Amino acid sequence: xxxxxxxFFLAELTGTVAFACSGAMVAIEKKLDLLGVIVLGVTTAVGxxxxxxxxxGQLPPNLFINPAYVLTAFLAVLILFxxxxxxxxxxxxxxxxTYEAVMNLLDAIGLGVFTAMGIDxxxxxxxxxxHFFIIFLGVITGVGGGILRDIMAGQTPFVLKKHVYACASLxxxxxxxxxxxxxxxxxAFLISAxxxxxxxxxxxxxxWNLPTAE
Numbered sequence: 122x123x124x125x126x127x128x129f130f131l132a133e134l135t136g137t138v139a140f141a142c143s144g145a146m147v148a149i150e151k152k153l154d155l156l157g158v159i160v161l162g163v164t165t166a167v168g169x170x171x172x173x174x175x176x177x178g179q180l181p182p183n184l185f186i187n188p189a190y191v192l193t194a195f196l197a198v199l200i201l202f203x204x205x206x207x208x209x210x211x212x213x214x215x216x217x218x219t220y221e222a223v224m225n226l227l228d229a230i231g232l233g234v235f236t237a238m239g240i241d242x243x244x245x246x247x248x249x250x251x252h253f254f255i256i257f258l259g260v261i262t263g264v265g266g267g268i269l270r271d272i273m274a275g276q277t278p279f280v281l282k283k284h285v286y287a288c289a290s291l292x293x294x295x296x297x298x299x300x301x302x303x304x305x306x307x308x309a310f311l312i313s314a315x316x317x318x319x320x321x322x323x324x325x326x327x328x329w330n331l332p333t334a335e
Contacts, residue, residue: 128307129241132314134193136234141166141194143227144270145201146220151274155202161270162198166231167191169265173239173258177246222325228267228279229321232286233314236263236293241310244301252298259294260287263317285324285331293317 144165148158167184174182184191239262243255264280264287271278280286297313304312323329 129238129310132234132310133190133238136231136238137166137190137193138197139227140169140231140235140266141197142201143224143231144266145198146224146227147270147274149202149205150220158202159195159198161273162201163191163194164273165266165270166194166197167266168269169235169239169262169267170242172265173242173262176258176261177243177248179246225321225325226318228286229289229318230314231266232263232290232321233293233317235266236260236290236317237297237310237313238262240294240297256291256294256298259297260290263290263293282330285320285329288331289317289320289324292320 141162145158145162147165148161151157153161167190170190171182171184174180174184236259240255240259242262243249243258248254248258267286268278268280293313293316296316297309300309300312303309
């Protein structure tokens with residue numbers, strides 16, 4: 122059990138750092154000050170989990186009980202902020218194709234990790250037999266922070282327009298629920314999170330998008 126716990130805890134911290142950096146990069150691109158960068162980065166990292174906990178009736182949300190995730194996001198945002206502030210090459214990268222590629226990768230990692238963690242949390246809360254509910258919670262945990270980030274940044278949320286964002290999370294959630302009873306939990310977690318990342322990377326490369334009315 123300690124090994125399982127440490128694996129999932131490390132995975133969640135990885136997703137927290139990835140999402141925090143993606144939120145901070147959006148804030149930096151929007152030319153927000155240090156406080157704005159911190160708020161946007163931390164909100165992106167913990168926002169999805171907060172929405173999940175509220176839907177599960179777990180109050181106060183875990184981010185207020187276990188501050189490790191908020192502190193991890195805070196430190197990641199601070200480090201990124203000062204790297205961008207004092208490194209000239211990083212400023213140029215923000216206006217290049219590299220920026221979107223890095224943003225997409227960070228978003229994909231956070232999306233994959235938090236989709237699976239949302240399902241784990243729902244199962245631990247006793248809702249394992251309600252597949253629709255735990256899949257929904259997995260997706261909302263994955264996309265919730267990004268939605269809050271984009272709304273606060275004054276832009277249309279990625280989930281509504283960008284490279285099958287929610288569909289990638291849904292694919293990962295379905296994969297995780299199907300794999301969990303069949304293989305080791307750690308393997309199921311990694312495969313499902315990797316599937317989300319793969320779909321997001323391929324969607325950006327090949328410009329996959331859902332059809333629009335126009």
